[in-house]
Structure formats: structure tokens, C-alpha cells
Amino acid sequence: MKTSFENLSVELLKKEIRPSYQRIKVLEYLIAKRCHPTVDQIFNDLVKEVPTLSKATIYNTLNLLIKAKLVRVVTIEDNETRYDITMSNHGHFKCELCGTIFDFKVNIDNFMADKLSEFKINERDVYFKGICPSCLKYKK
Template sequence: MKTAFEDLSIKLKNKNIRLSHQRLKVLEYVANHRCHPTVDQIYSDLHKEIPTLSKTTVYNTLNTLIEAGLVKLITIEDNETRYDIVTENHGHFKCESCRTIYDFEINIDSFNSKDLNGFRIDNKDVYFKGICPKCTNQNN
């Protein structure tokens, strides 16, 4: 399901983010590519359509969208930063064979540990790694 350009424009306006074609295209890309893309993927795909786009613009736009709460940063691997349009708490599963990242529902908000009493929790992320059913079936 494609997210309408107009809907994305409204989201940016509601967050007082200055509208630009490049910002809209980056947000549209993340909204329509639920693969949890990297900056390189976003830049590579959008640069074909917008030759004046720079990787710095992609980084800056994503940081603005994260600060506005429109995009979530995920780091399943230490050396790999990805971006997610789903900002509500949920988990991620990364297939170690095909490298696909899947979203799954989990009630992170109900998690409570006595070991964390007195700690201020700013972020809750759950990451699993393994082999997805598609890859498991291919190996059988």
C-alpha cells in the first residue's frame, strides 16, 4: 500500500517541518519501502530520480524525521543503521540468511524488571536474529 504524497505533506506540516521535494521523497521512500532501508539504499534509489540529492541531505532529513517522531532508527547490527516508518513499539526479527527484517507485535510497554528500578528508560527495542520460514523451507 502506497502512502499518498499529500498525506505525507500534512504529516510534515503538522510537525512544523519545512516542506521540500527532497524531504517528501525521503519520507515517502521510508513509508513505502517497509524493508527498513539504510541511508545507502534510500540515497541510491532516490538519486536516480533526484540527481541533485546528496547523501548528507538524506542523513539530515532522516534525523529531522526522527526528532519529529515520524521515523524510528533501528540498529540490529552494530555497523548497520536502518529506518522504520512504524514508530510504535514493536519487535524486529532479522533473518541471518536473506538479511530481511520483519516486524512483529510484542507488548514492550508491559515489560517490567526489578533490576531497572530507578532507571529512566528512553527507548525500548527488541531484536531477534535467526532464519525466517522462507529460508528454512529453501534449505529443506
């Protein structure tokens, strides 16, 4: 998915979402930054560029994008909801020290358990927690 304004408009129109300025800004942010942000982070960054922005708009937009499967929720921690551009076959690792969330490739189809053969699986999420390499180094 390209990050140019026009291309994002097209992506939204494909999903029958009107490409308003605010919606494109949110989508653009998620694609460009790739930092699995919280609503607060998105709001605080974007309000610099769009001073009239309201937090309700962020919530509305994210919920729209989630319904359209362009964005997914990262519920790696129960006390903070984060958001991520939808990409297949990647898991999330959160460092317990610095809080950074890393993407990692994982072939999720491979570990589909036999027990679920009669289940219709629509969404697969893999969340790991631990300590990232740079924090491990720093600790020593």
C-alpha cells in the same frame, strides 16, 4: 499515516519541518517500502527519480525526522544503520541468511522489568536474530 504527498506535508508541518520535495520523498519512501533501508538503499532508489539528490540530504533529512520522532533507527547490526517509520509495539527480526528484516508485534509493556520501576523509559527496542521460515525451508 497516509502516504499521499499532501498528507505527508501536513505531517511534517505538524512537527515544524518544512515539507521540501526531498524530505517528502524520503518520508514517502520509508512509509511505502517498509523495508528498513540503509542510507545507501534510500539514496540509490531515490536518485533515479531525483537525479540531483545528494547523500548529505538523506543524512540531514533522516536526522531531522528522527529528532521529530517520525523515524527511528534500527541498530540491529553494528555495521549497518537502518531506518524505520516509527510504530509502537513492534520488534525487529533479522534473518542471518537472507538479511531480510521482519516486523513482529510484541507487547513491550508486558515485559517491563520491576527493576526499572525508578527509570524513566522513553524508547524500547526489541531485536531478534535467527533464520526466517523461507530460509529454513530452503536449507533442507
